[in-house]
Amino acid sequence: MGSTERIRNVAKRVAKWARAGHQMVVVPSAMSGETNRLLGLAKELAPSKQTTDYERELDMLASTGEQASSALLAIALQAEGLQSVSYAGWQVPIRTDSAYTKARIESIDDLRVRADLDAGKVVIVTGFQGADAMGNITTLGRGGSDTSAVAVAAAMKAQECLIYTDVDGVYTTDPRVVPQARRLHTVSFEEMLEMASMGSKVLQIRSVEFAGKYRVPLRVLSSFTPWDIDIDVEARSGTLITFEEDEHMEQAVVSGIAFNRDEAKISVLGVPDKPGIAYQILGAIAQANIDVDVIIQNLSKDGKTDFSFTVNRGDFAKAMDLLRSNVLPSLGAQDVVGDTKICKVSIVGIGMRSHVGIASKMFGVLSEEGINIQMISTSEIKTSVVIDEKYMELAVRALHKAFDLDQPAA
């Protein structure tokens, strides 16, 4: 939520839904810029410290932003003539573990909220936060308000969880890369999970996982839509993330093209091909808290093999150092080489399960464009390739066209 003008618009939109007879629980984010302002003050006060040194206090601090916007929204709703009450996370309570700044929700008590709903009130639940078993305030990390909203929807067994964002839905791919990209009316939970994890930044992956775990129907829609549009139009807008497979049977085989240039490739060359090498290499990486994505082991030749994987670009230098200084000597490998100029492009679609030949069509399209594939990774509903970064847009556009995503859905 931005200015008071935006809070007022949110209130008018909520009032529209409430007057149409819906029981509403609203989970607002902080006013824009507020969280950064607060964290900036903390950094000013402790310039020589890591934020991890004072995480508990950081959560005490950061949680005030959402509490303030929740109270303000409740006041704005009362000004609209509705009864409304706001609750901080600990008041619901939303119980979390004690992992400050990235806590996980353990349980939500629906008793107090349900009583207010039954009394005709709109309930505001402060997002992004909870309290642990000792009563310390915790926050959920980036995108935490979305996660709170999904978790509350699950606890309340809500009919639908509407997530208002700065985009108007989930697209077949990024419209900035492919102007013909289309908004999907529905997308399956599994597809959304692949898209979210591959850089479609509409929703944080945690909130999607949460929705999946509790089968909460999620609708992603735009907060910039005028509050006074027809409620039936708004109810069908955006993209519905669904768990009903049936709805997809008639849909396209490939739902979207995801891409990601946040990764870097590392290859360990000339590794003696014997049991345990994957563990020796990746065990060291994991111990350093570095996430690994695509992993490839080549066919062995003359008792030697090459082992490649991708990491986040931010972890590249650390991973290279680690391998060179610790792993390479004991492993007896020839060399470690790396490449940060790569990207990952994926086709995602639940229809791929029952259609053979989708992956080979993808490889054919890339071949026609003269794009060399460096790594391949597949799952039931996606196929990813790692290619030279400079071909990313070309690959995405060619695949988007080849899989008929430029056309309106049937």
Place this chain on the structure above:
Amino acid sequence: MGSTERIRNVAKRVAKWARAGHQMVVVPSAMSGETNRLLGLAKELAPSKQTTDYERELDMLASTGEQASSALLAIALQAEGLQSVSYAGWQVPIRTDSAYTKARIESIDDLRVRADLDAGKVVIVTGFQGADAMGNITTLGRGGSDTSAVAVAAAMKAQECLIYTDVDGVYTTDPRVVPQARRLHTVSFEEMLEMASMGSKVLQIRSVEFAGKYRVPLRVLSSFTPWDIDIDVEARSGTLITFEEDEHMEQAVVSGIAFNRDEAKISVLGVPDKPGIAYQILGAIAQANIDVDVIIQNLSKDGKTDFSFTVNRGDFAKAMDLLRSNVLPSLGAQDVVGDTKICKVSIVGIGMRSHVGIASKMFGVLSEEGINIQMISTSEIKTSVVIDEKYMELAVRALHKAFDLDQPAA
């Protein structure tokens, strides 16, 4: 607390005390301007509503200011190398009644705070707020952080409660009126209560009452003193509000001159002198929630009397209307007249108890200056007169001199 620079200075001062071996509980106020900023946002969102319509949400909102400054102070203390933890009111818990925006503290649990102190931590308790039995956040109203500090000091049985303010202590009178006014090293609780209630705005009267109820020694001192002054000098600075009568035996009979021009005088003339007239007049005033201060009933003459009292100037018009329209006709009185151009000047001193003639000396001083006394009110430790407003400074200066307050204390 103001900027991060001021928070850092508070942290350095607290660290100095902690390193000298004191167990410390700190109750910070909000950063300056923050509470007004938040309340301003609420008014913007509900321009047509009274703030009393959404008091619960106002407390949810306003309490975030102190929570943020408490977390920031804890972070600043950790940057100073101390262990520190902050608690919101509900976490202590500080239990209050449910009177939103002006709640009263009912109890404070010292268990959690004491455990942290014993573990060597500096504990920050968020001021101005608590939670009611239902777990709703409440705030204590104006000066609430002072009240919180005193209440926490009482619960912890603290040796002393230091209140850092924007003045460096309690003075014999307002130095802006009498440049020779001196800072008092000690003042008794009863004297402080009279001075606070008569417009010496150093401390909110509620925090003084609280200190009196639990016999918490309070020291009022300046937050502008450099944090690195010698700790023994700082420990003796400001004014100690004490409960030990002995310390005062050698002190001056009169400790200070208080004054107040926030009142207005109302006289009901020619009231038939029969039982119940005071009740008829003041009952109506009290029912309209108007506070009355000085009350005088003249000697009766020819079966008629005059009845005068003072009210806050803000309530003057309302009180006059009420008396004219409702009370005068049924009372059979001649007229109601009022005067807003008055002030009240008081001499305050616990020594007055055992010294006769103090009041008459006061009247003599005023007489010599040609100041006519309109009303007189006395208690054990103070004598107040109501006079024409234009003589206020003259009266205060003359009394300050006459009672030897210009001289350094013996």
